[in-house]
Amino acid sequence: MRRILLIPSVALTLIGVRMAAQTSSAKNNVVHSGTASCAAKTMTPEDAAKERKALASLDANDIASAQPDLLALAKKYPCRFELQAAAGMALAESENINAAVPFLRQAHALRPTDDAIAFNLALAELKTGNSDSALPLLQKIASRTPSRADVQLVLAAALIQSKRPSDAVVAFQKASANLSAAGQATPLELRMDWASALLQSHRASEARDVLRSADGLQQSAPALALLAEAAEATGDFEEAARSFESAARLDPSEPMIVAYGNELLQHRTFGPAIEILKYGTQKFTDSQRMHLALGAAYFNNAMYSLAAPEFYTMLLHSPNDTLAADMLGRSCADTTAASLKECTALEGFAKEHPENAVAATYAATAILQRPTETRDTQTAEQLLQNALHADPKLADAWYQMGVLQQSRNQWNESATSLERAIALQPDFADAHYRLSRAYSRMGRREEAVAQVQLEMKYRQENKDANSLRMQKIVRILTVDKQP
Template identity: 50%
Template sequence: MRSVSNAAVLLLCCVPVTLHGQATAKHAAHPAACSGNALSPADVALARNALESYNQGDLEQAKPQLIKLAQTYPCQTELQAAAGMALADSGDNAAALPFLDRAYTRNRSDAAIAFNLGVAEMKSGNTKRAEEIFSDLIKRAPGKSDYHLALAAVQMQREEFAAAAASFEKANAALRTSNVPASLDMRIDWATALLKSGQPAKAKDLLASAHEALKSAPAQEILAASEEKAGNYAEAVKHFRLAAQLDPSESMIFGFGNEMLQHFAFDSAIEIFKYGVSKYPASDLLQMGLGIAYFGNHSYDLAAPPFQAVLQRSPQNATAAELLGRSCEAATSTSVAGCDTLQAFADAHPENAMASLYAASSILHQATDTRDTARAELLLQHSLKADPRLADAWYELGILQQNRNQWSESAASLERAVEERPAFPEAHYRLSRAYARLGKADKAQAEIALQQKYAQQSKDENNRRMQEVIIFLTAKN
């Protein structure tokens, strides 16, 4: 989705910010406080040359001369405005503001000076004053589209989307009066305002009627978002696909793939993210998308390598470590590429209980003759030290102890697991085994009943966790 700052870009494209009223030897009359501040003959010539350079686009030559002249003649409105515009054109809006403000204070009736000041205020982040200036200009000339577009840009920046949509509509009405069609860029920003203000149907209609939108990736992206908000998912997919074809950028491919994830179309998402990773192999975002698509498709063995790739490039990425851990935990194979990376992450982050848990789980998932159970136990102890209430860590420890025939110790660990999470069917089942080995038949039978009771809740919990994984990318983007 286009950022709201694009409205400001649209403004400057459609409304050239130029200086009106050049400084000459015959300058406007000023208040009495400035009497006697006329330019010297030499400075008249210097000002003329500086303004000529400025108008020819030679900013490097004009700017220092205009600044010096404006500082020497603070009552010369035209020089203040020219120096301010030269600074603004070079991107230094903060330095431009004092000059433009002095020009505006001395001649509020000059609409060009007011407009230029408003643009500089907006680009400096002073949106409240910019809004006031543009609103005043609209009162003076309500039929001027430039002013409505400027106000819309400020309102977008302030995230006043409903107000911005109304301003775009007024700008369009003014353009229609002059028989000038709204540009596609203006329509896109207008549609963005409509979409963000909860009017997806209007956003769709605005762009659907523009033939050139078929060749615009941003327009197609907004149309996709509009269809999605309206619940028309099949149409949304079509627009996302076209957007990605028109603009095969990292962000656009991600947007299309993420759209597939939201609708659990994992096979399609896998193909999209595989293409994205082949095109942008260094993209952590697309690697995460690919891993999540595999995870959602229950291809846990294939989900681990993309998460490992992200973790190797970004060793501090706790989210990648957690998703890698989830994949390794759920994998069916006893040897999954990438899972060994978890141990290094856990060692570097002993405070991360989940990292130590997943690292231990990945070891315990290995073939019996290769697993390092002592290492796994140490990692589980680190996990429980970081979070003594982590039920999964108590559960894994209980399993490890059962594999060692430490049934009393196992019962204690599993009792702690179900204490921390009563609806933990696997832990209840393992606890029933421990009780049976310890000759506590009644307790064993009670745990079997609890396992059956919570089995459905566990399935619901797994579905919830799956949804958390699926929406992860959306939340991060």
């Protein structure tokens, strides 16, 4: 599963609107907005002087000085376009976007054909997440000025925000064509956003082509990572791995190393994955994703004694992490890892954290796998009861309870526990096998035979259980966020 790195790189920057203060109020007494008329107040000489001074300060980029008078005057004279636009611009320039929008809306209502103010309003609406309001504004401007690349870029950003990546692709194409017609190269960041929209539109091959032809590709880790995702989506694992490796070399950050290691894991290239992830865990010792990826690489390479410490580290960091507990328990189930301190410590951990049902189940499992003379079944039973109290729907806990009960010759009780396990997980092959033994001891021969048949059926189907587990880990690693 690919990871989309869509971070709109379009610079949502206000464009200048020339604010010429008008001392003659006669030409501003009536301003038309659509079919409605706005009766303007006659501006006092004192206010006219304040307006000139505030607009001059705004033109000089002295926003702090301009803003108080602009806001006061804009509220007092709602029909003066210059004041509404200037107040909105001043607020937007100071990143007070929410407050800017009403003034910009009023300015647009007063002059709906003014593309500069319409564009600034659209930018402000887009920054506040209101793409539904931004889109019609941008579409009108784009239809009136089809050669403006900046309008197409912001239109594309609005379409992405509206979850319309296919339409955004068209806008990106037009922006690129407009830049080319003006003799300008399409910037790398534009190509990255364009490629991301193509990936979201399930057009990975086109996304790869857009990125391959980008200037500066080999010097940009994010662009190389995006190319790797496009290559992976087209089935070209070799290019994906090369691109992720190049990205990680340029930017050996936690996300980049995890992304490269995850790519290698997906294609079972465990040796190289282990090497890069060992480096990653040494550099980012607190990264849960890094320990998970390295542990998964060790586990799937049958290096259980090396996998267990990685999962135990995760569990100490996040005691409620059921995936870490599950992978630690599975690692410790192997004889090569059973005597590790991380595995022997699982029982104590489970007692300290009874809320982690998976940890308690595997701690009990470890006890039940010991030789009879060292097996503490009372402790195992308590751990399983803790697990079932924390999670009554945990099939593994019901199964292990059935195993414990069979070790005590409690066949009827074991049948009940195993039936619960199978009800929760119908393809639980081991549970079917154990239930067949219980039914046989109880004299229920036909049902025992039926359970054996189900056990054989699901045993065959469950051969790829580790692969399914790896897919789950890959999905977790694919999430683009710090742990």
